[in-house]
Amino acid sequence: AQTVTQSQPEMSVQEAETVTLSCTYDTSESDYYLFWYKQPPSRQMILVIRQEAYKQQNATENRFSVNFQKAAKSFSLKISDSQLGDAAMYFCAYSWDSNYQLIWGAGTKLIIKP
């Protein structure tokens, strides 16, 4: 069965600094997709970044980038130049070539210190 593990329940970072959130997953699939979603206090899930497993190049979206290590089944999120608006729960999620349901990690609460 596919599982997603986020081992950091909470992380804090000083505003303008860089923080890395960890995610590992387990799967026997060869084609799959990985996502980071952000859930601010308003509770609406917002996609931050996604990665296709067949792509070797790490995805980047402005200040957000991932370190995708397929062999290690690791998918970490790096947030550069952290901003107060980045404060939220961050969820790592996985889907595969079925009906693309998302399997979720437990989440990491990110605190930004001004």
Added chain:
Amino acid sequence: EPEVTQTPSHQVTQMGQEVILRCVPISNHLYFYWYRQILGQKVEFLVSFYNNEISEKSEIFDDQFSVERPDGSNFTLKIRSTKLEDSAMYFCASTPLAGGPNEQFFGPGTRLTVL
């Protein structure tokens, strides 16, 4: 910008009562999902819906649950006889295409409280 909407934002019900949670997905989307998040726990997949039928469901989605798309716009989740453990946030999501790693667009959620 189009968005997924959900009503009500908060539903309080008595154990054993039926509840219907409503979602309006983005209009040109084809795949629809329900997820739930019990307070302090992981988000869990409940069911996916495509072409007017369930495409996959989790073991959580037992006979007490049902979904339908009654009028081509609404997508509802019905819980026939609620239990205390059904208390959770319920999220609806939709995605535009039938395949591929497309972004799932989420609604704001309905908080269900079963007393």
